[in-house]
Amino acid sequence: MLRRKATDQLKYWVEHKDKKCLVVQGARQTGKTYIIERFAEDNYEEVVEINFKEMPSAKTIFEGDLTVDNMVMALRFRFPEIKIIPGKTLIFLDEIQECEEAITALKFWAVDNRYDVIVSGSLLGIDYKRASSYPVGYVDYQRMYGLDFEEFLWGIGITEEMIDSLKACFDKKQPVPTAINDQMFSYYRQYIATGGMPEVVQKYLDTKDYREVDTIQRSLLQGYLYDIAHYANAEEKVKAEKCYLTLGKQLLDKENHKFQYKEIEKGARAQKYYNSIDWLLRADMVHLSRIVTDIRYDLDDYARNDFFRAYTTDLSLLVAMKDFSLKQHIVENTLEGNTKGGIYECAVADALHKKGYTLYFYKNETTKKELDVIIQKDGQVIPIEVKGGKANANSIKSVLKKYDDITCAYKFIDGNVGVSDNGLVTLPLYMAAFV
Template sequence: MLKRKATDFMKNWINTKDKKCLVVQGARQTGKTYTVERFAEENYEELVEINFKQMPSAMEIFSGDLTVDAMVMGMRFRFPEKKIIPGKTLIFLDEIQECQEAVTSLKFWAIDNKYDVIVSGSLLGIDYKRASSYPVGYVDYLKMYGIDFEEFLWGMGISGDMIENLCGYLRSKMIVPEAIHSQMMNYYRQYIAIGGMPEAVQKYIDTKDFRKIDRIQRSLLQGYQYDIAHYATAEEKVKAEKCYLSLAKQLLDKENHKFQYKEVEHGGRAQKYFSSIEWLLRADMVHLCKLVTDVRFDLDDYARDDFFRAYTTDLSLLMAMKDFSLKQHIVENTLFGNSKGGIYECAIADALYKKGYPLYFYKNETTKRKIDVMIQKDGVVVPIEVKSGNTRANSLKSILKMNADIPYGYKFVDGNIGVSDDGIITLPLYMIAFI
């Protein structure tokens, strides 16, 4: 059973006074349903689960009065074997985007505050907008992502104590012993090739067969394409799919990873395709890294909405857009050229996205300075360079020298830990999971 960090969030939610309904958001197939079901097994005497896609007739429970007593009575008639006792029963409404009245009902569950209610679904950013009365102020949110590298290590049998020992090298900025470092790089390359979608990770743990993982990745990608066809407006369907399927080429086949509409379609322009990017963003199918025109805090003040990089929300989907041989090259460390740098940049962006950071990048055509990724942490700007080898980071060095309010920057490399006098902290690629 894959251990997920989201479970700890749910445990804290249980103990919250006057708790609201919990909305578990996130892209499809990231483990939302599985995690809630395991959580219910461990923390409640019974689970009442309604999947509105699987059980559309259950929408009748929410078709009349939306008083808690009326809804509970409807559930008891529907599930006569369930007692539905406050504090002992978890009510789980899955694929809630299919039943807008159930979305509206969340306000009344929260006001009543007798029953613990968790809801989940895919494309909630698209479908919640159709709710007759959205329960603003009556829900808490948990954003679930695909499995991150630390969760992957748990699945591979690496204990918390071993990870804490690894983090000790990060805190002390001491070189990681080669035996540990080389094994961690092997794990990290495996993780990049597999991605973080739970089904793919579990298949790797069970079989170590990349052919089977490849089939899962491609099936997941087809599912995302189905969602575009099913949920996007008629005007957006084809455009959104074209934008989505262009991501691998945008990120891995070019030196400049800026999203370019001409890569979607010959002569493509923002006027035609920008709304499709917006749709994919709301649907949790992409996340963006925006260009900033300055490196000062607050970066969002200097961000350009029209100049960005677009990433898949999990590496599993990116892998499915490329030939099987890419996974082999990643695992065997035989990548070179733009693909190698592009893959590592995507992996770093993926890790930061799963930590909840808004992402930015910097490029100055006049000075030729550029920073691969920038985040804000503890009230300061943190510039990050990603190197496929361990080459110099001249732009990073220059940025640190010219901006006294930026105390340090990271250089992530296919190498070991190092610290320089100019504020650059060099870290192995896998350490992104622990900063």
Template sequence: MLKRKATAYIKNWMDTKDKKCLVVQGARQTGKTYIIERFAEENFEELLEINFKQMPSAMDIFAGDLTVDNMIMAMRFRFPERKIVPGKTLIFLDEIQECQEAITSLKFWAIDNRYDVVASGSLLGIDYKRASSYPVGYVDYLRMYGMDFEEFLWGMGVSEDMIENLCGYLHSKTVIPEAIHSQMMNYYRQYVATGGMPEVVQKYIDIKDFREVDRVQRNLLQGYQYDIAHYATAEEKVKAEKCYLSLAKQLLDKENHKFQYKEIEHGGRAQKYYSSVEWLLRADMVQLCKRVTDVRFDLDDYARDDFFRAYTTDLSLLMAMKDFSLKQHIVENTLAGNSKGGIYECAIADALYKKGYQIYFYKNDTTKREIDVIIQKDGSVVPIEVKSRNTRANSLKWLMKNNKDISYGYKFADGNIGVSEEGIITLPLYMIAFI
């Protein structure tokens, strides 16, 4: 059983005095159903699970009056073997985007407050808009992502004590012993090649065969393409799929990683494809990194909607868009050219996305200086440069020198820990998981 950080969040939700319903949202195959089922096994006497894709006829439970007593009565008729006892039964409404009335019902479950109700689904950013009454104020949210590097380490058998010891070097800004550092870099390369989708990680842990990993990754990518075909409007289906499948070329085959519509098709324009990018964003299939015109708080005030980079929401999907040999080069550390810089930039963006950061980048057209990633942390702007080798971060050094409001910045590189006079903190690439 893979250990996930989301379990602690769900436990905290359970322990709150006045519970709302819990909505677990996120992209498909990130482990939403699995984590809720395991939590129910450990914390409830009974689980009543309704998967609306698997059991569309169960939508009838929500077809009449949405009072809790009526819904419970309908559930007991439909599932006579279930007792459905308050405090002892977890009611789990899975793939809830398929039943708009079930979404509406969350308000009434929350007001009643006798039963513990968890809902889950993919593409909720799209389908919630069709709900007859969105339950604003009656639900708590948990966004599920693919596994981050720390969760991957847990799966590989690395203990929390060992990780805590590793983080000690981060906090003290002292050099990590080479034996530990080299092993962590090996783990990190395996993680980047595998990605964070739980099914992929489990397959790798079980058999350590990257060809089987590749097969699972490609199946997941096909599932995402199916979702586009199933949920996107007729006007968007083909365009959204073309946008999505262009990401590997946009991010790994070019030196400039700005999203370019001409890479989707010859002569492609924003007028034709921007709505498709928006659809992918709402569907949790991409995250956007917008360009900012100034590096100061609040970054969103300086962000450009028409100039951005687009990343997959998990590295597993990016890997599936490329040839199998890419994984081999990553694990063996033989990457070269644009792919090497591109893949680690994607890995840093992936880690920050899974930590809940909105990411930006900066480019000065006059000086040609560019900062790979910028985040806001504790009310301050934090610039980040990503280096596939431990080379100089000249743009970051320039920014630190010319912007006194920025107290520190990170350089993530294939190297060890160090701190410069300018306030640049150099960290190994894998340390992005712990900042």
């Protein structure tokens, strides 16, 4: 069983919830159902689980009066073998987007507060069905992603003590011993080639065979395309698929990683495709990094919605858009040119996104200054550059010189930890997981 940080977040919710249900959101196949099921087995005497895709007839439980007593009675008739005991029972409603009245009912479960209720779904942001009354104020939210690099290290058997020693190097800005740093880069390249989707990681752990890994990755990619075909409206189906499948080219084949509609088809414009990008965003199939016109807090005030980079929500899906040889080059560290810079930029963006950061970037066509990623942490703006090798970070140095209020900046490289006098911290690429 893969150890996931989401388990600790579920425990925190149980201990701190205040008359609220929990909605676990996230892209498909990130492990939501598995983690909730394992958590339920370990923490509750009784579990009632309904997957509305597997059991569509269970929607009748939520017809008529949505009082908790009525719903519990219906559940007891449906599942006579389960003792539904107040305070000791978890109600788990999976794929809840398939039952709009079950969404409405969350308010009443929360107010009653005799039973813990956790719900999950893969496309909860898609408004193809609207609950008659969405339970605003009666639910907490938890977002699940694929495995991050730290979770991958747990999976391959790296101890907590070893990871803590790496975090200490990050915190103290001290170099990592060379042999350890080299080994961590080897693990990191394995992680990038594998990605963070649990099924893919488990296949890698079981077989160490990248052909097997590739098969699972491509199957997941096809599943995502199926979701577009199944859930997008008729007008968006083809356009959303074209936008999604162009990400491999947008991010790995070009020096400029700004999303360009002309890469979808000749003469394409935002007017035709922007709604498709928005659909992919709401479906948790992409996340965006928006350009900012200035590098000041609050970055959102300077962000443009029409100029962005679009990333897949997991590296598994990105590498599946290219041929198998990409994995070999990643693992053997033989990448060159735009592909090398692109894959490491995507890996750093993936790490920061999974830690919950909103991503921005900066590009000035006049001065040719560019910052790959910018984040905000504790009210401070942190500029970031990503280098596949050990190149200079001229753009970030000029920013530190110009902006007195920016006191920290990161340059991620294929190298070790270092600190300059102007506040620029050089870090190994894999340490994006610790920011």
